[in-house]
Amino acid sequence: MKFVVSSTELLSHLQAISRVISNKNTLPILDNFLFELKNDELVATASDLESTLITTIPLDSSVGEGVIAFPAKILTDTLKEFPEQPLTFDIDLTSLAVKITSENGVFSIVGQNGEDFPKLPQREESGIVDITVDSDVLLTGVNKTLFATADDELRPVMNGIFIELGNNDLTFVASDAHKLVRYKRLDGRSEVESSFILPKKPASLLRNILPKEENPVKVEFDDKNAFFTLSNYKLICRLVEGNYPSYNSVIPKNNPNVLTIDRVELYNTLKRVSVFSNPASNLIKFELKTNELVVSAQDIDFSISARERLQCEYEGQELEIGFKSVFLLEILSNISSANVMVELSDPTRAGIFLPYDNENADEDVLMLLMPMMINA
Template identity: 65%
Template sequence: MKFVVSSTELLSHLQTVSRVISNKNTLPILDHFLFQLSGNGLTITASDLETTLVTSINLENVSEEGVVAVPAKLLTDTLKEFSDQPLTFDVNTDTKAIVINSETGKFTLPGQDGEDFPAIPTVREDKKSVLQTSTETLFSGISKTLFATADDELRAVMNGIFIELTESDVTFVATDAHKLVRYKRMDVKSDGAASFILPKKPAALLKAILAKDSNNVMVEFDDKNAFFTLTNYRMICRLVEGTYPSYASVIPANNPNRLTIDRIELYNALKRVAVFSNQASNLVKLELVGNQLTISAQDLDFSISAYERLNCIYEGDNMQIGFKSTFLIEILSNLSSSDVVLQLSDPSRAGLILPTEKEIDDEDTLMLLMPMMING
């Protein structure tokens, strides 16, 4: 098994797929990349059993086909130290010893039998659903919602992004029971209704890969796994099993109090005032009177307090409502419009945060935040 490859091109692909490798692998073989040489293509696979990433590189100089498992950390650490140059990989198919020849040196690595690498799951045709979409749509859906996923050992279904397909749109939802994000795209349609829960780790990996691609992505899934096929990468991940909470029922429908304000001004004021909030609760109080918003926070244990007044457009009754500052700041940082609208009903019900303008016409973004009790 012998081939020649560019050191920088190989490193780029390896660094992307290596993100899937866990620090606590139960199988020693999972600390390796699987190299499969067939025709003029080198296919590289990395896995942690739950998620598998596959990439391919077209080669010109190939003399023998074969399969070998290569130590992941040793190879990437070596390649980082090379300037861009052709490297010749020569693998002994009997001993699995790997020799890398550079312009000035020779490096020998111990390989493993590629047959020991776990088999990649296949999609079940009888339970398969398919979605063809642009990388931009999938990237936006994951980017807008990933931050709102939970870390809940008891409710695993909330530790991922719920992706719901209908004949008219695709919806991405994430919630941790304190905040909720719903991102809808009307320019993507599927043949029928279907849904799956994409776990947090593969969602983050997919987001990184999608940022580098501009072509369409094919999404196929059954009841156990999802398969994402891009130009140079393929990701297979095990889905979160279970039924996602009925998110639509927690979105309040009647919100007569409406605040419109500059997003950056509100964001910066919150960051300043939040420094003075109680470290345990991070509570900030929003007081709305006329066309003025007062943001305040205090920590009685340290005798510190702060407030800022901001001009805004407010339609509704005078009211006070409390929010966890870290969550509100996080939501505002994940919106891109210059102004935002806060829709409120009363201090005990969730507030909706909406962008005033859309990045594209066919999207609908809604963010929800549960309030906190204001003592006294």
């Protein structure tokens, strides 16, 4: 078989799917891309058994049909060095010899038998749930929650994004037991109420390919796998098995103490003050009084401390509460509004972080952070 393809177009697609390939593959064939040529299109596949990413590349011209596995690293490393030009791939399916012809040279590679590549998971038609989601809704949902997922081998359900389909909204939830993010979209609805847990790796793969997508994304899932169909890509991934914890029960309801402050100003203050915190705990202390926030940190071991005073709007009792600065900075950097609202009840209960002014009326963002003992 033989085909002609643009070097930069091929590289762009292969770089996107190459993120699936693991450095510790148990099967050597998984270090390869699977190329399938049919109907003047090249279908390239990469997999690590848990996740599979497929892309379709339009061709300038092609002859014949067939499948072959290509060494991924050699191919992407070579394509990076080509300027934009047509490349001709001439493949002998009997010997698996591949000849790549550019404007000025010829490159030879030996492929592997494409039949050895693992077969794709098939959908269970009986229990399949499908929904069509705007690409920007899916992208924002993943972006807002991915940072809050856990790395917990004992509780694998916490290592993914919980996606809940409702009649009135679409909800994305992630938590590592220290912080929790709940992102609701009122413009994403499903006829069937259902849910699944999307693992961290396919979520980050989606985050990489969704910005280029202009059309709605078809999402299908059964008990074991999820299938995301985009214009030029298809992602198939194994879901996390198990039941996600009841996240609504950990969100404090009555929070009489409310702080409203400039988000960027607070973020910059935290960056400065956190330098002086204990590296082991990263403890930052908030002292709240009427229209005043004092942010402080100290490291007794090195006799260093920092303290900054900020103007704010604060309604409630005088309060002292501690937070881990690393988590606090992550939360503030993932809220997009100019001002942030922090709702607190007491120093032992979680603080709720909300955007003060929502640019999108269909968005509902809530971030929660557990406090730290100040005198620990």
